[in-house]
Amino acid sequence: MANVTKGKTSADIMPDTMPVSSLSGVSPGGAREAQLHKLGIYTVGDILRHYPRRYEFRGDVVTVKSVIDELSTPSLSYPFPSFFDNIDTSYDATTPKSFILTVVTEPKLMTSRRGLSYIKFRAADDTGVCEVVFFNQPYLKRTFPTGSRFRFYGKPTLTHGSLRLTSPSYEAAPPGAELAPVVPVYSLTSGMTQKIFSGLVKKAFSLASSTLLDRIPEKLREKRSLPTLRYAIENIHFPSDEKSLDTARRRLVYEEFLIYALKVMRIKATRDTLCAHYIDKTDITPLISQLPFPLTGAQKRAINDIYSDLRGKNGKRGPMYRIVVGDVGCGKTVVAAAAAYFAIKNGFDCAMMAPTEILARQHYADLSDLLGKVGIKVVLLVGSQKARERRESIDACCDPNGPPVLAVGTHALIEEGVRFRRLGLVITDEQHRFGVMQRAALSGKGESAHVLVMSATPIPRTLSLVMFGDLDESKIDEMPPGRQRVTTYVVDESYLERIEAFMKSETESGHQVYVVCPAVDDDNDGNTDADPDEIYDDSGMSGTGRRDMMTAVGYAEALSKKFPDIKVAYVHGKMKGAEKDAVMRAFAANEIKILVSTTVIEVGVNVPNATLMVVLNAERFGLSQLHQLRGRVGRGSAKSICILVSRYAKAKGTTAYERLETMRTTYDGFAIAERDLALRGPGDYLPSSESTRQSGEMPINLSGMDSECAMKILEAAFQDAREIISDDPTLSKHEHEPLAAITAPIEGAERTIS
Numbered sequence: 223m224a225n226v227t228k229g230k231t232s233a234d235i236m237p238d239t240m241p242v243s244s245l246s247g248v249s250p251g252g253a254r255e256a257q258l259h260k261l262g263i264y265t266v267g268d269i270l271r272h273y274p275r276r277y278e279f280r281g282d283v284v285t286v287k288s289v290i291d292e293l294s295t296p297s298l299s300y301p302f303p304s305f306f307d308n309i310d311t312s313y314d315a316t317t318p319k320s321f322i323l324t325v326v327t328e329p330k331l332m333t334s335r336r337g338l339s340y341i342k343f344r345a346a347d348d349t350g351v352c353e354v355v356f357f358n359q360p361y362l363k364r365t366f367p368t369g370s371r372f373r374f375y376g377k378p379t380l381t382h383g384s385l386r387l388t389s390p391s392y393e394a395a396p397p398g399a400e401l402a403p404v405v406p407v408y409s410l411t412s413g414m415t416q417k418i419f420s421g422l423v424k425k426a427f428s429l430a431s432s433t434l435l436d437r438i439p440e441k442l443r444e445k446r447s448l449p450t451l452r453y454a455i456e457n458i459h460f461p462s463d464e465k466s467l468d469t470a471r472r473r474l475v476y477e478e479f480l481i482y483a484l485k486v487m488r489i490k491a492t493r494d495t496l497c498a499h500y501i502d503k504t505d506i507t508p509l510i511s512q513l514p515f516p517l518t519g520a521q522k523r524a525i526n527d528i529y530s531d532l533r534g535k536n537g538k539r540g541p542m543y544r545i546v547v548g549d550v551g552c553g554k555t556v557v558a559a560a561a562a563y564f565a566i567k568n569g570f571d572c573a574m575m576a577p578t579e580i581l582a583r584q585h586y587a588d589l590s591d592l593l594g595k596v597g598i599k600v601v602l603l604v605g606s607q608k609a610r611e612r613r614e615s616i617d618a619c620c621d622p623n624g625p626p627v628l629a630v631g632t633h634a635l636i637e638e639g640v641r642f643r644r645l646g647l648v649i650t651d652e653q654h655r656f657g658v659m660q661r662a663a664l665s666g667k668g669e670s671a672h673v674l675v676m677s678a679t680p681i682p683r684t685l686s687l688v689m690f691g692d693l694d695e696s697k698i699d700e701m702p703p704g705r706q707r708v709t710t711y712v713v714d715e716s717y718l719e720r721i722e723a724f725m726k727s728e729t730e731s732g733h734q735v736y737v738v739c740p741a742v743d744d745d746n747d748g749n750t751d752a753d754p755d756e757i758y759d760d761s762g763m764s765g766t767g768r769r770d771m772m773t774a775v776g777y778a779e780a781l782s783k784k785f786p787d788i789k790v791a792y793v794h795g796k797m798k799g800a801e802k803d804a805v806m807r808a809f810a811a812n813e814i815k816i817l818v819s820t821t822v823i824e825v826g827v828n829v830p831n832a833t834l835m836v837v838l839n840a841e842r843f844g845l846s847q848l849h850q851l852r853g854r855v856g857r858g859s860a861k862s863i864c865i866l867v868s869r870y871a872k873a874k875g876t877t878a879y880e881r882l883e884t885m886r887t888t889y890d891g892f893a894i895a896e897r898d899l900a901l902r903g904p905g906d907y908l909p910s911s912e913s914t915r916q917s918g919e920m921p922i923n924l925s926g927m928d929s930e931c932a933m934k935i936l937e938a939a940f941q942d943a944r945e946i947i948s949d950d951p952t953l954s955k956h957e958h959e960p961l962a963a964i965t966a967p968i969e970g971a972e973r974t975i976s
Contacts, residue, residue: 350385
């Protein structure tokens with residue numbers, strides 16, 4: 223029961239003390255309980271807070287004939303890129319559709335020429351016949367007896383004039399049956415089906431609906447026209463229509479923003495009561511004179527901001543809490559070095575934490591070279607160090623007779639055995655990769671330590687006020703002289719063979735190549751839009767035939783076969799940390815020529831010899847992600863190129879095309895971030911629910927919410943939070959008690975960021 227309250231958020235309810243085994247069908251220690259625990263669900267309350275990741279709007283039922291007519295004129299329904307022009311017998315619909323069909327032929331279990339099993343049968347309505355195919359699910363043969371009636375929901379295709387549904391969702395639809403018009407779809411784990419989980423949610427709601435604790439005061443709900451928490455929870459899981467879903471989502475998102483805003487403001491208020499370590503006047507000329515290039519104006523401003531904070535100027539009393547935000551390659555590391563110089567020259571130790579070992583080692587090498595020239599000792603603390611190296615680094619940090627040091631490392635810095643003499647400055651790089659407790663643990667190793675945060679992810683101005691509302695911001699919006707622009711091309715898949723030839727040419731010229739894919743490997747879920755005898759099994763594409771999804775493992779294996787004399791490797795988030803770091807070190811050492819990866823290489827990797835970045839299925843990435851990926855090349859003296867490969871390369875009029883064109887024509891990260899916010903909303907910038915259960919951030923799922931609407935809710939929540947704190951700083955009024963309990967500053971958080 224130690225984890226029974228894991229992951230509390232705004233929908234926090236009394237049943238958080240009630241384990242999931244309280245529900246019928248979930249036995250203590252049983253398989254179902256284990257599946258729920260794997261999802262991070264330990265209590266009845268956790269089930270209700272496991273919101274759907276998307277919804278299927280199945281209420282608008284169409285006929286077979288209407289879809290055949292629509293797909294017979296593809297130019298009117300879908301702007302195909304030119305590389306599909308030669309495929310005139312098979313067209314995709316733009317969105318999934320809902321059909322009520324009666325099974326008219328007995329399902330047959332078949333095997334394709336490539337060994338893939340599938341069942342196939344025909345179903346019809348009054349207007350026509352549709353072929354239905356399911357892959358790798360032979361047990362479904364008995365599910366669809368002739369004469370049975372079902373509602374099918376999926377993406378239809380028109381092949382040789384006939385309509386086909388491939389692996390659609392389905393539910394029995396006997397005459398007179400009342401079927402839900404909006405069906406939630408949850409992120410689940412192996413063995414847990416949508417039907418089973420939806421049933422558990424119904425049981426949980428029935429059990430908890432009378433004890434839900436509404437944290438938003440009634441007056442505030444009325445002011446913002448928000449429903450009760452009971453209504454929101456019921457309709458986020460079981461909406462009667464799209465309007466009720468939007469109302470529920472708006473309420474829950476507002477509450478998450480409000481709670482987050484109050485946490486930020488309460489932490490900042492607590493921090494302001496602390497006394498800081500101030501530094502004396504310090505001449506930074508010895509450090510600056512070691513640089514091989516002059517500082518940009520933006521770097522000078524950031525360094526001056528930090529110096530003023532550390533000196534306690536501008537009326538500041540507490541420690542520095544500043545974020546330095548700058549585009550890829552703008553020179554943030556030099557600014558961090560200056561901050562460390564100020565602290566160490568005044569007798570304080572400094573700690574710098576990076577999210578990965580490869581990035582920590584990179585910072586260690588750069589800072590050792592620069593700071594070593596001015597007599598500052600830099601030590602490394604990472605997980606893969608040998609015991610002797612680790613002991614030497616720890617001893618250097620805590621030796622009472624030794625000089626102050628800069629300790630650079632990963633989470634190894636926060637382990638219990640690491641001590642500092644007098645920690646005066648904490649620097650975290652790519653702060654969004656760390657959870658609240660990790661940052662608090664590092665800051666907690668020094669009493670009232672100053673905090674400097676660095677981020678290479680440009681954030682739009684509005685979101686910056688929200689995400690970093692408890693931090694003073696310095697923006698580096700100039701690039702150092704000589705930093706070259708990476709030429710960007712957007713092409714469709716028909717260019718892939720030429721791109722691969724270019725990869726080979728670059729490696730033969732002594733350079734290296736990144737290839738980024740949206741998926742790790744084939745998930746074998748049986749979903750496919752391809753003909754059963756047209757399955758790609760050695761092309762690097764998904765083995766289930768989903769031609770639109772390139773996988774890192776599959777494509778790396780395909781390239782290795784195609785270029786046996788070129789060292790190809792892959793790296794992805796499912797690999798163990800030591801394994802990932804080993805691959806990245808080999809790539810940095812030029813032992814690997816082509817690195818196929820997911821977005822784990824998005825931030826921090828510095829390989830000047832890499833000159834080509836290829837992003838496959840580029841439409842699947844956010845603009846800010848694409849910009850970060852592009853920033854991995856162009857770091858050396860050689861000309862560098864980024865190629866974005868997408869089926870939407872020529873699909874004018876689509877959002878995907880607009881986003882790709884933004885990448886092709888825009889190189890300013892802040893301008894790209896603003897455009898991304900306008901096109902996709904704040905979801906790309908705020909932490910996702912999957913990553914925040916352990917980090918203490920906002921578990922908000924904004925999918926399906928209009929960008930402009932989300933931003934209005936965000937701004938309203940922060941405005942209301944400011945008014946609440948102004949009127950009741952300690953949230954001691956009766957109507958604020960529920961908010962007070964969940965927004966109380968985490969112990970140690972007054973020394974870190976929220």
